[in-house]
Amino acid sequence: MELNVEQVRNFRLHAHHLDTFYAKADVLAAVGACGMQNTPPGAWEAALFNRVPACKAADRDRLLLEERSLVQAWSFRGTPVVFPAADSSAFLSALAAEGGEPWIYTRGIGLALDFLGVGFGELLVLLEQVMPQLDGRTVTGKTSLDQTLAAWMVPLLPAQKRSLWNEPSMYGSPDKQTVGGAAVSFLLRPCSFKGLVVFGAREGASPTFTSYRTWLGRLLAPDADASRKLVRKFVHCYGPTTADRLAAWLGCSGAQARRLWKTAADEMEPVTFLGKKAYVLSADRERLLAPQPLERELLLLAAHDPYLDQRDRVVLQSDKALQRRIWRTVANPGAIVHCGEVVGTWTGTKKGAGLEVEANWWSDAVDGRQVRALAEQHAAFRGLELTAFEG
Template sequence: MLEVDRRQVLAYRIAAHGLHRDVRDAGELAVFDLGVQDVTKRDTAVLALVARLPAGAEALLDDARFTLGWTHRGAPHYHRSEEFRALIPALVPLDDADAEARMLWQRKEVTAAGMPAKDVLLTAAKALRDVVDRPMTKGSASTEVTKRIPEGFSRWCRGCQATHIHEQLMRLATPLAGLRLEPGTSPATLAPLAKRPRIPAKADVAGATRVVETYLRLHGPATAGDAAGFVGTTRKTVAERLWPSGLAEVRVAGRTAYLPAAHLAELESPPEPGVVRLLPPWDPLLQARDRATLVPDKAHQKELWKILGNPGALLADGEIAGFWRTKSAGKRLEFTLTELWPLTKAQRTEAETEAERVAAARAYPTPRITWT
């Protein structure tokens, strides 16, 4: 059994995620095999591409090669358009226990709904499909759907001061209904897919297994629990029903983890991870569920993965070496770069160059940069 340390794992992941900028076309980036999470107001998907492409940001908003949708865990992700329709059946829960886990429902919610959890999800998908026959804001779609579903599917929302469909239920049901998200819109806007597919009759187990395998390839070596955290289900579901074949066992810091065997040589001898990059919040590299591998210090983990307001991560010499934040000041973008340990002068210079790339992608002139 191959035994590796966390530095070797990080070097492998940095290469697997395309952070060496050896790919020129966004469509060829391996991170789109799993999807790139987007938070529109913070340009996270665009900035994830800035970190990976030598030519700078791709215009995701106008690029028909990519489709935005609520997919893994109900979070918005960009996927290759040619693969989006095939992904939809892989998002269907395998059974009621899987559906409950993905919807974040407890027994009391299932009882209130009055039907099995998987039926709840498919019923909500049918209502969404009936309602959203044109682009509609999330609020408008929620209002109309809530009128068509059983009362147990809804809840009182203090923020909206209204009763509407459970948030996570709506997010998970939306792709099953053949709906995507309109890029760059706020509030979120739902729209039918072209040649909208029918609601899947059953889960695509093979497709869901490929999602797990892709997670292990990009974020490996990893465990069933890690993959389950990304998918949004239970470890038992992944380990017993979605576990891929052709995996190799690897020892990492005393624990057993798994990687597709075809990529074992890349893990054993990864490229030197000497790149400096500014990763946005929710960057694909930061989506790994074994956060202690990425950032061993618990205080630093709490700073990087907050409930609200995550900073970006400063990648240097194969480590998360700091954080970064921005704020706009008139027509200028102000950067605050925070070191977790002293960087070299060359690394600081590279980080400042990366900040200029980020500012340009957000249509700002040369930024003002402060180091702390």
């Protein structure tokens, strides 16, 4: 089976719940399709707005903070991700390293380990011993969390390591963070994957943290199908794809990605896409071969929307010069998407109670009036008024 770019764009829009406006009843499915990154803070809310605009701030707070059918924790690439609590095993347990694989987002810990003269596994075991002290407790601020946990670990450390543990961090902000706090910062990702720490409600501009058990009232349950569920989600949202692209999306080693991939290999079949072999879910074959009319052809997606997280960026935009305008080293702009192709960028600047939007596009298929209308809707979603539009 050979697929073309138009078929794949159409299918991925559908898989990402961007082909039409979805109802409130679809929120968990939309968020759980592949999780929603929440860095910078508010990214997940913008992503959900683009899929279920009827889900207002009060609805999001109810789902995340009251009912807690949604949860936020460090997940793929070590980033804060919002996902359905029912999918915790896929977005947490499945990411745990096995058999000597490096843990996701821990490569930088080497400086601290060398300075301390201790092993990664040794420190992780000690941190796991103190993590239950988060039960029934909320810690405000990431630096405070790092330092609190580091202080709890001190009595468990060999006596000759304690002074080194409390030395100023070599990673920056030595006035606020110790070497131990820096080590804990890296180790918190494995702890998240083990269901030991999650994000709580924000206090002003600061995040809060507590244990998974405190937030959800239960421990993270073992799930033998966790890896299969994760890979299924990835292939559904980003197929046709490969194990290497899974590794890039997760931020994991190639060895871990290949191990995970095998757990769902029996659900996939090979296709030819862009002249190369890739894989799709067999269950998606029929929909891939039969693109459906889009009820929404033009989208104004915020930076870091899951749809923009495709590892084969040529599908979104074939021009490499334009790719560099869409995906920058820092501070990605939002994307103007037409029928699945990124055809422009936009940025929004908040000034008082207003939002000023600057949009640029390079396709004749884009109607500036429609872009402005979408910018007005985005401003309203943020509780602002569109005070300036340049495009």
